[in-house]
Amino acid sequence: MTEKPMKPIVRFAPSPTGKLHVGNVRTALMNFLFARAQGGQFILRIDDTDRGRSTQAYEAGLKEDLTWLGMVWDDSFNQSARFGLYDEAAQFLRQNGHIYPCYETAEELDRQRKILRTQGKPPIYNRAALGLSAAERAELESAGRQAHWRFKLSGKMVQWNDLVRGAQKVDTGSLSDPVLIRADGTYLYTLPSVVDDIKADITHVIRGEDHVTNSGAQIEIFEALAPFFGSASAPKFAHTPLLVGKDGKSLSKRLGSLSMDQLRERDIEPMAICSLLAKIGTSDPVEARSDMADLVDTFSFSKISRASARFDEAELTLVNSRLLHGLSFEDVKPRLAALSIGGGADFWLLIRSNLVVFDDVKVWWAVVDQALQGQIASEDAEFCALAADLLPEDLDADSWAKWTQTLKERSGRKGKSLFLPLRLALTGLARGPEMDMLIVLLGAERIKSRLRGKNA
Numbered sequence: 001m002t003e004k005p006m007k008p009i010v011r012f013a014p015s016p017t018g019k020l021h022v023g024n025v026r027t028a029l030m031n032f033l034f035a036r037a038q039g040g041q042f043i044l045r046i047d048d049t050d051r052g053r054s055t056q057a058y059e060a061g062l063k064e065d066l067t068w069l070g071m072v073w074d075d076s077f078n079q080s081a082r083f084g085l086y087d088e089a090a091q092f093l094r095q096n097g098h099i100y101p102c103y104e105t106a107e108e109l110d111r112q113r114k115i116l117r118t119q120g121k122p123p124i125y126n127r128a129a130l131g132l133s134a135a136e137r138a139e140l141e142s143a144g145r146q147a148h149w150r151f152k153l154s155g156k157m158v159q160w161n162d163l164v165r166g167a168q169k170v171d172t173g174s175l176s177d178p179v180l181i182r183a184d185g186t187y188l189y190t191l192p193s194v195v196d197d198i199k200a201d202i203t204h205v206i207r208g209e210d211h212v213t214n215s216g217a218q219i220e221i222f223e224a225l226a227p228f229f230g231s232a233s234a235p236k237f238a239h240t241p242l243l244v245g246k247d248g249k250s251l252s253k254r255l256g257s258l259s260m261d262q263l264r265e266r267d268i269e270p271m272a273i274c275s276l277l278a279k280i281g282t283s284d285p286v287e288a289r290s291d292m293a294d295l296v297d298t299f300s301f302s303k304i305s306r307a308s309a310r311f312d313e314a315e316l317t318l319v320n321s322r323l324l325h326g327l328s329f330e331d332v333k334p335r336l337a338a339l340s341i342g343g344g345a346d347f348w349l350l351i352r353s354n355l356v357v358f359d360d361v362k363v364w365w366a367v368v369d370q371a372l373q374g375q376i377a378s379e380d381a382e383f384c385a386l387a388a389d390l391l392p393e394d395l396d397a398d399s400w401a402k403w404t405q406t407l408k409e410r411s412g413r414k415g416k417s418l419f420l421p422l423r424l425a426l427t428g429l430a431r432g433p434e435m436d437m438l439i440v441l442l443g444a445e446r447i448k449s450r451l452r453g454k455n456a
């Protein structure tokens with residue numbers, strides 16, 4: 001009997017200490033698309049061990065955002081509900097000499113780092129605490145010092161084959177032993193993440209490349225915990241290049257305005273965001289996709305470039321408008337109804353290519369449906385009145401061409417001076433939908449009144 005290939009299980013692990021923005025949405029997408037492409041599971045892990053900074057409002061917000069984006073998770077859990085498990089894992093590491101107590105204060109550590117730097121040496125923790133005798137530790141504790149706990153790195157070269165970056169090496173001898181438990185007993189991110197990855201059978205850790213060094217240390221923690229959980233070794237890793245601005249500079253200062261709630265407020269389509277974030281920094285072109293399945297089908301780690309992905313807001317706007325231009329009436333029917341727009345397929349097909357955001361539809365509906373006084377310059381008043389007199393009674397798709405031909409002959413006008421006054425008188429705007437269909441929707445009565453300068 002052949003063994004069934006293992007379906008991937010991945011997780012997106014945001015900390016609910018801020019709003020979801022384009023940077024972390026890209027990480028979420030990479031996890032989601034990979035899971036769906038492989039028929040695997042996408043887990044949402046809420047990294048809320050920092051009780052001071054995590055809030056329920058942020059957690060609710062990020063869940064709302066992921067749902068809005070169409071990234072439905074198969075399971076979700078909060079780290080804050082799992083401290084018992086982390087305590088057990090920490091106890092095992094303690095008993096097996098993988099973590100050791102340290103007593104230096106933050107100021108002492110800072111001073112040591114400064115000294116090392118002035119000596120031109122890397123600021124690596126000196127492991128002085130490893131040399132403390134039981135009596136010295138007892139003395140420090142009786143003097144009121146609380147231990148924080150560091151993981152003892154092997155000092156060896158940790159290697160893995162990264163699904164995006166290829167062969168990776170991290171020399172753990174060049175790193176400080178990471179602190180896993182603070183002096184107040186709280187956990188830093190490092191240990192709970194590994195424990196949860198083991199417990200949830202995570203097969204692939206997909207995250208930003210700012211975690212590469214961290215992965216070197218975490219792989220050793222996976223190995224140290226394997227006997228306790230009876231698990232295999234570390235999962236596979238994929239570290240994606242960071243998102244930068246179009247100028248190649250960090251987006252960090254702009255991320256506030258690039259949060260999902262801000263983009264939603266600006267009426268950007270969720271699928272425009274996904275279409276762009278799934279493809280920038282890959283070998284695929286950025287195309288407006290209205291169906292997540294298209295992004296799933298074309299996902300592959302091998303397409304992700306090693307260079308940073310450039311995010312350009314103007315490109316997002318462009319993808320958004322292209323997406324709208326391709327939507328069918330069926331796609332938008334409920335949305336039009338929600339805005340109390342009674343226009344049918346004719347209306348939608350006429351105006352969709354003028355939309356940058358969906359909300360623009362209101363402008364065009366007002367032009368077609370509500371009384372409006374167009375713009376008529378004094379030098380065009382006579383021409384517009386003539387146009388009203390010459391307008392055919394029954395309007396169809398050919399009427400515009402015939403009408404403007406007659407007008408051209410009768411007025412001697414041509415080009416812009418022929419067409420623009422008509423558009424301005426009928427819509428109040430210098431640009432907009434094709435006039436041949438617009439006049440059919442407006443109807444002869446309304447057109448004549450507007451051409452005569454009436455509010456109609």
Ligand code: GLU
Pocket residue numbers: 012013014015047189193206207211
């Ligand atoms: N909460 C961590 C972060 O946002 C998760 C990192 C990881 O994916 O392991 O950086």
